[in-house]
Amino acid sequence: MKATVRLQREPFDAAAVTAELTRGRTDVGAVVTFAGICRGDERGEPIAALTLEYYPGMAEAEIERHVKEAATRWPLLGVTIVHRHGRIVPGEDIVLVVTASSHREAAFAAAEFLMDYLKTRAPFWKQVETTSGKTWVDATAADDVAAARWTARRPGREAAE
Amino acid sequence: MTTRLRYFAWVRERVGKPEEVIEAPAGVRTVGELMAWLASRGEEYAHAFENPNVIRAAIDQRHVRPDASIKEAGEIAFFPPMTGG
Numbered sequence: 541m542k543a544t545v546r547l548q549r550e551p552f553d554a555a556a557v558t559a560e561l562t563r564g565r566t567d568v569g570a571v572v573t574f575a576g577i578c579r580g581d582e583r584g585e586p587i588a589a590l591t592l593e594y595y596p597g598m599a600e601a602e603i604e605r606h607v608k609e610a611a612t613r614w615p616l617l618g619v620t621i622v623h624r625h626g627r628i629v630p631g632e633d634i635v636l637v638v639t640a641s642s643h644r645e646a647a648f649a650a651a652e653f654l655m656d657y658l659k660t661r662a663p664f665w666k667q668v669e670t671t672s673g674k675t676w677v678d679a680t681a682a683d684d685v686a687a688a689r690w691t692a693r694r695p696g697r698e699a700a701e
Numbered sequence: 702m703t704t705r706l707r708y709f710a711w712v713r714e715r716v717g718k719p720e721e722v723i724e725a726p727a728g729v730r731t732v733g734e735l736m737a738w739l740a741s742r743g744e745e746y747a748h749a750f751e752n753p754n755v756i757r758a759a760i761d762q763r764h765v766r767p768d769a770s771i772k773e774a775g776e777i778a779f780f781p782p783m784t785g786g
Contacts, residue, residue, distance in 0.1 A: 576786055592785065593710055595778060598762035623785065635786050655786055661764065663778075664785025665710035676711050679782035
């Protein structure tokens with residue numbers, strides 16, 4: 541399986557990244573892409589920007605571990621993950637997950653699995669910038685619940701493996 | 702034994718530095734005990750570690766629980782729950 545993980549400060553072209561994964565191949569029958577985009581508001585308040593801090597080294601390693609895990613669960617032909625860090629303004633992409641498979645079920649499920657894990661396990665932290673200053677975004681219980689459903693399907697696994 | 706500590710997001714802001722090298726006392730054996738010891742090192746540490754239940758930790762760039770042993774740790778990181786994606 542072709543796996544690409546890229547962490548970068550610069551904006552990216554989601555369509556170009558997706559095309560890279562499938563160019564010249566005839567085995568791929570399904571591609572799912574998820575793009576996470578910076579909204580212009582946080583809890584009803586307008587924001588100027590998000591700043592993402594991350595743990596260099598661990599972030600790459602943690603994402604790669606989950607890509608490998610996804611490949612053991614579903615018959616994937618390719619995965620590309622691009623995650624930005626630094627300052628991101630509303631309307632810009634933050635993250636892109638692209639999964640490729642022969643059929644749609646695996647591509648859909650793996651993209652959802654990878655996003656749920658990115659949210660709760662990849663060492664990134666968002667800070668919101670508004671006119672009144674900067675505040676760290678709190679983790680949401682909903683994200684933990686979303687990630688936990690994948691663990692529940694494999695009883696006996698440690699959440700903090 | 703010396704260990705490199707790294708702090709991220711508001712834990713980093715409260716401690717006032719991104720990283721440091723420490724020598725924990727012999728009685729400090731787990732991540733949880735290390736947090737308790739750090740909290741006793743001064744006002745900024747007490748503030749950073751005032752609620753250890755919300756702080757996550759990694760040893761050598763892998764997530765660990767508070768009961769994890771720090772014996773073999775080269776690098777220990779402390780940070781808030783993650784909010785990427």
